[in-house]
Amino acid sequence: MNIKFLKISIALATCVAISSPGAAAVFNNGSFETQDYTGWELSDDTAVTSAGTWGIATNELIAAGATLFDHNDSVFVAQTSTGLPRTYAPSDGDFMSFLLITAAASHTLKQEVVLPNSVTTIFWDMFYENLGVPFFANQQLLVSLRDASNTLHTLFITDSSEPLAVPNMTAFSADVSAFAGQTVSFEVNLNIRNGFFDAGFDNFRTNLEEPENEVPEPGTLALLGIGLAGLGLVRRRRKSF
Numbered sequence: 001m002n003i004k005f006l007k008i009s010i011a012l013a014t015c016v017a018i019s020s021p022g023a024a025a026v027f028n029n030g031s032f033e034t035q036d037y038t039g040w041e042l043s044d045d046t047a048v049t050s051a052g053t054w055g056i057a058t059n060e061l062i063a064a065g066a067t068l069f070d071h072n073d074s075v076f077v078a079q080t081s082t083g084l085p086r087t088y089a090p091s092d093g094d095f096m097s098f099l100l101i102t103a104a105a106s107h108t109l110k111q112e113v114v115l116p117n118s119v120t121t122i123f124w125d126m127f128y129e130n131l132g133v134p135f136f137a138n139q140q141l142l143v144s145l146r147d148a149s150n151t152l153h154t155l156f157i158t159d160s161s162e163p164l165a166v167p168n169m170t171a172f173s174a175d176v177s178a179f180a181g182q183t184v185s186f187e188v189n190l191n192i193r194n195g196f197f198d199a200g201f202d203n204f205r206t207n208l209e210e211p212e213n214e215v216p217e218p219g220t221l222a223l224l225g226i227g228l229a230g231l232g233l234v235r236r237r238r239k240s241f
């Protein structure tokens, strides 16, 4: 191996390592790696700021009674959910969204998305745990596409066919091909009136994108390995001079 080859392999490995997936993201900040709700709109139907907390968690244990920052109302709230303590585990990158309930209200997380012509599927990861009464219209989690006034398409709803709890981060997906080429509001709504209901979200994306913070593929790692090995060889050679 000569130095020139090593330098080329180092440059190549660096290029591959820093290159990102080709397609532009449909969701802005779909993985919450900004550590806030940049790109998203939060709302609720209550004047009680402590009724629900839209937080951002990293890999962490959140204790019962923890005081957490609510990104909807920009206040710190002492948490009373009977679902705590809970360990949060982002499924993509280092951060995830969560909602903790302390009182009856409806909470919405939404984003206007332009669905490309070639879109077929929306993917996301989610956990939820209904700690109150069985699901009905006033105790439900709904993921949908909407226009200004109507639900256009239900991607997921906690009807009676769904388990009361999906306690670990789990992959969900829904066919949205009928809405390809349209601009729609993608919404997560939790209408919680009858007891605690914890939920967490991460990794909203379409079939056109890889997860934002995916672990590099073996091919990339191999090239990076060649590059690093090359660096080591160059260093050793320089030392010997």
Ligand SMILES: [Ca+2]
Pocket: 031, 032, 033, 090, 091, 092, 093, 094, 095, 096, 202, 203
């Ligand atoms: Ca994330």
Ligand SMILES: [Ca+2]
Pocket: 044, 048, 049, 050, 051, 052, 053, 054, 070, 072, 073
């Ligand atoms: Ca709130």
